[in-house]
Amino acid sequence: MIPPLALAHRFRPVQLVQHERRSGFRAPFVAVEAQPDPSIRATHVGLASGGCTLSATYDARRRRVTLHIExxxxxxxxxxxxxxxxxxxxxxxxxALTGRWLTAWSRDTAEGEWRARCKVDATDFVEVRTPDFLAGLEVLDPVGALTWRSGTYGQIGLRDLHLVTDADGSAYVREGRYWLTATQAGPGFADAAQTGVWSWLPGTDDLRPESLLWWTRDGLVHGDHAVHLVRGDDRWHVLASTWGDFDRTRVAITYATTDADLLAGEHVVEALELALPQPPGPHVGVWDPHLTRTDGQWHLAWVAARSFFDFRPALGRAPEPSGPWTLVGTAEDRTATEGCVIVRTDAGWRLLASDGADNDAGQRERYPAFDLTMREVGELEAAYGSNIPWPSVVRHGGGWSMITFDGTPYGGRLPGYGTHGDVLVLRSDQP
Incomplete structure (x- = not known):
């Protein structure tokens, strides 16, 4: 099917500021960082909009970092x-403002790790996700700083890496580089993250940030993620999971099309929820979409959850990406399997997934392979790290590569779950 894949690279691209600016923000993902002047007692950095101020202070005498909301x-x-x-x-x-969360950070050395020092839900005091608030949002001049920079927030880790594909399932290539989407981690779980588009040279650690995507829903701008971009019919098909406002009651998959160049700049997407068939039994949500057109039919793989968090892969078929979708099948014997990828191999089309450690014995920490009837037909031989790494594989040159992630956290203990992970590149030079 696919030759065995071995770990070739591990790295972590951390950047609090991605696209530098002081105003003109389209989403509640903003960061400002400064070098404190040691001769000054206190250093202040902040944001302001419509009479509201969000700021962080380092008090040199008390050696304490605090947050302020006015x-x-x-x-x-x-x-x-x-x-x-x-x-x-x-x-x-x-x-950093990441969705609803306002976080103060410090770093001991110029190249050291950022540590979260204080974290607050800003929406308890002001709704930072409305277009009106964002239109007026600007970075204040820091006080007590030697140097500083600001702009759109980047990430402290990457997860949910999905290759951007053409409609036929092949990797999308532009200017010799392959492209992928990634969940760019913030200081917390789902509602602190956003989606980025990256370019990559397969088999290497050459991974470069290119653009940022957000979604508007119910009058607010959200950092949805677990996204698949598909190029077909001279437009982009955009599928996303509504993690941006996750409240542990429901997650959906949305679909949109656009002619905009999503591989550059910053974009706010308007999308509609996909009506997907529900498998028998309890149901609380769907996520991790992956779309491919085969033999004149569109196939969509996704994760169907019985509860949070009890989930398994599902596969559907439709004449158009917008539906109507017919359920092909699910892997009912799984309780912690996600990260679905539909890929063409020498053995035919396969739906690859990732079996997490919470499955039953014999179905843990491996990459099962299903055919397009959802019959399990084998597994991908590849190194399996922590968390539930996705098997994002691609054939290139004379071999195969996989780009994925692990559960390595970042930023100290304050942010909690969701700051993962390191990027892992696996490779095989066998044809």
Missing amino acids: VPGGSRRFASRRHGRVTRPPQALAL
Whole structure:
């Protein structure tokens, strides 16, 4: 099917500021970082919009990092007793707005790891996700800083890496580079992350950020993710999972088409929820879409959840990406399997997935392979890391590569689950 794949590269592209600017933000994903002046008692960095101010302060005398939210009629100061105190003067202070979350960061050395020092849900005080708030959002001049920079927030880790494909399932290539989408991690779980588009030279650690995508829903801008981009009929087909406002009650898959060049710049997508057939039994949500056209029919792989978190792969078929979708089948014997990828191999079309550690014995930490009737026909031989890494494989040159991720966290203990992961590149030079 696919020759065995071995680990070739492990790396982690961390950047709090991705596209530099001071205003003109289209989504609530903004960061500002500064180098404190050691001769000044306090350093302040902040954002403002419509009479509201969101800021972070480093107090050099107390060696403490705090957050401040000022809204018409009042102000609040926030400090973490466990995480807010630094052991030595930081080389950098940062403030990041990631969806609803406002986080203060510090870094001990110029090339060291960012550590989250305080974290607050900003929407308890002001709705930061509305177009009106974003239209007025700007970065304030830092106080007590030697140097500083600001712009659209980037990421502290990457997960859910999906190759961008043509409608026939082949990798989309532009200017010699392959392209993929990734969930760019924030300081927390689903509602702190966003989607980025990256370009890559397969088999290498040459991975480059290119563009950012967000979604508008119910009058708010969200950082949805677990996205698949498909190029077909001279337009982009965009499928996303509605993780951006996840409240542990429901997740859906949305679909949109656009003529915009999603591989460059920043974009806010308007999409509609896909009506997908529900397998028998309990049902709370769907995510991880992967779309391919084979033999004149569109096939969509996704994850169908019985509860949070009890989930398994599903496969559907439709004449058009918008539907109507007919259920082909599900892997009912799985409870923690996701990351579906539909790929053409020498043995035919295969739906690859990732069996997490919470499955039954014999179905853990492996990459099962199903045919397009959802009959399990084998498995991909490849190194399996932590979390539930996706088997995003691609044939190129004389061999195969896979780009995936693991569960390595970042930023200290304060952010909690969702800051993963490292990027892993696996490779085989066998034909």
